[in-house]
Amino acid sequence: MQTNTENTANTAYTVAVLGLGAMGLPMATRLATGLTVHGFDIAAARLELAEAAGIKTFGSGADAAAGADAVLLAVRNGAQLNDVLFGDAGIAPALKPGAVVVMTSTVGVAAVTDVAARLAEQQVELVDAPLSGGPVRAGEGDLLIVVGATEAAQATAKPVLELLASTLSIVGDKPGDGQALKTVNQLLCGVHIAAAAEAMALADALGLDREKTLDALQAGAAASFMLGNRGPRMLQAYDEEGAEVLSRLDIFVKDMGIVTKAARETGLPTPVAAAAEQLYLLGQAAGLGAADDSAVVKVVAPVRPAP
CATH class of the missing domain: 1.10.1040.10 (N-(1-d-carboxylethyl)-l-norvaline Dehydrogenase; domain 2)
Structure with missing residues (x-):
């Protein structure tokens, strides 16, 4: 178990936050204090709020994710996770090899392991990182996050996880363990x-x-x-x-x-x-x-x- 410390800015690291709603926007705002943040949301009003917070916004999820070191997702269920990644407008083709997808929702073990296997085919790893805490805590970097991921994926996602979490628990070495x-x-x-x-x-x-x-x-x-x-x-x-x-x-x-x-x-x-x-x-x-x-x-x- 780890607790976060003050982070220095690392603007060479880019994270894309897809979905700038009640949790996504405060997480993106928090991440923008130390990283370069790309954002996307289907609602124009949320994009305006993100831009005001110093987040570079894009017209599609794929555009926001292109070239990013990490992509942060908060989805409702496994079906939505698959659609965001592999649907008609899915972002998976835009992800660069070596990137990680940080999945923060509770969707169940099977949904995460299936997606992780598909992403691995294009040299992208999934960080299974369901979180607890509301919007206020998200904006303060005071979330509880449990993580299941390989050591390499953990290292790539570390700048994102440490900015968001006050308590970061590594519970396993593979996607699905966090779920x-x-x-x-x-x-x-x-x-x-x-x-x-x-x-x-x-x-x-x-x-x-x-x-x-x-x-x-x-x-x-x-x-x-x-x-x-x-x-x-x-x-x-x-x-x-x-x-x-x-x-x-x-x-x-x-x-x-x-x-x-x-x-x-x-x-x-x-x-x-x-x-x-x-x-x-x-x-x-x-x-x-x-x-x-x-x-x-x-x-x-x-x-x-x-x-």
């Missing part, structure tokens, strides 16, 4: 959020003061990161506008699906994770997919009891 650890991580995160939702709903049903309950729980053995992080947002879930969306509920529909699929494929029973997955699926079916994942409390208690 495997992130799958285990998401099992715990998904279960912890669901458990926190049940606990806060029960506190409501018992007539307890919500804020005092949360403070008391966090001071004792029941404390957890997810309770402390999502608990305050669960207190806002029933407000008219709901909690600020920092992590969408449908992300955990995807991630818990990856968890339970991996468990089935290995023959491992995960009944608690399976139950949590159903809560997120129910939330999505109830129209909460785009809401903050703390809104899962509304699946347990659709109507909040009066204080």
